[in-house]
Amino acid sequence: MPDSIQTTGSAAVSETASDAYLLEQTAIAVGAAGSVLRERFGGVVRYRTRDELMRALAANDDAALDVLRPRLERLRPEARWVEEELVGGALPSGEWWVVDPAEGNVNHLNGLPEWGVTATLVRDNQPVLTAVHLPLTGETYTALAGGGAYLDGRPLHVSETTDLGLSLVATSQARPDEDEAITRRIGSSITAMLIDALVVRTSVPATLHLLNVAAGRIDAFWQFAGARADLLPGALLVAEAGGRISDAEGRPWTPASESLLAAAPGVHSTAVATLSR
Template sequence: MTQNQALLAATVAAVRRAGARMMTRYSTESRPPALPELLAQLQANDAAVVDTLHPALAEALPSAQWLNDEHGSGPLATGEWWLVDPVGGNVNAVHGMPDWNIGVSLVRDGRPVLSVVHFPVLDEMFTATEGGGAFLNGVRLSVSAKTSLDGALAGTGQAQPGHHPDLARRTGAAFTAMTNSALHVRISVPVTQQLAQVAAGRLDLHWQFDNVRSHTAGVLLVQEAGGVVTDLEGKPWDLAGESYLAAAPGVHAAALEVLTA
């Protein structure tokens, strides 16, 4: 087993343990009565996952720094970083919905080199390594082969609460434009789930006007599954960028045109 394979295996094992711990907290009957209770559950879920992941990943790669600021953005210092979104779609989990995940990526000098995204309720484990492909439960992934937006499933989402009204208006305008071009457009969280679906070919494109670092795990999945990820000027995706479009190659150019019209 190579060093990269061993590191991926250790990361998968840690994420799976964190998922199992979250499943002991998760209930389809969960209904927080008000915002204070909701926030307390969000924080407790994140803490449970971090308590499981942090020591395991620190042991797997002691040289890497740690960051679990799921809404953080901007550049990182050089070196290796574990970027962790403890419970992507946590707001779904605390309301008893099944669409949430645990996401981990390893970034080296600003470049994602390893990604693990686990959906415990569905028992789906997405993995990717730089140059090594993307996989779902060990089966290699490939993005959609569609070449026209008229048959495309598209998506976007709210990366974090408290958006500026201008960003909300921009998102709404883009939704309208894409709805007039694609077969179907969804707005949902978690964002990383949509990126994983693009990698699996279940969704054809995903765009985001708010590029937070925790999306990096999903970006690498799409790239390694053969997708195209750029900013909205068509330039290669960058960790510190402000927006991105992740799409199957056959619809990327058309989607970019819609989003920048």
């Protein structure tokens, strides 16, 4: 796995087998939580105030977490839990579950199909395994550090594209009420990519774009700011599918970085140049 996300290839066989089992069970857990959200999905949920919106978002989160959290805690009782989905930065040492019980929650509330459930186990600030379930399609994406990335058991590989001018690229908004300087940087980066790339997609959530990079459907994704929960799952999937992970200026990426770029190797350097203008 490239750049700052390290593999566990040198780990003992017993630990590797244990992590593979954990991934299998994590995939089952996100699938079970996704079934709960699918049952709640339907028409547009109307909200007139920010408080009403936050209550509706929390209701989805809580419904999924009621299924997901006890399953993950039984799998790894000693692992701590990241409570806040929108927080970024490095984690203390040890094991942590980084979970988004309703990634793309606002889409779910508005009757849009782009949402899912994610769970990532982080060990000493390195993602060890991740599972992402998309309930409306029934697809489950998984990655194990040093063990590859998969869609329902089929290996994933990033695009072989080498020309940014022929590339489909994407970006996302990390969170509402973003700092104005970051918002303006997002706008200028989209303009730059509209000039240099073939097509630019802009939507939330980040994870779904990163899944598409890992699967070779799009060639690059970038985002300014962001949280652990919306970047770690896709970053591990893209890296294990053969992609390159960095910040927007080409430096090694960590959860504390101010930006993320995930790209097919053939367009990574060109995308860095475009985003650095």
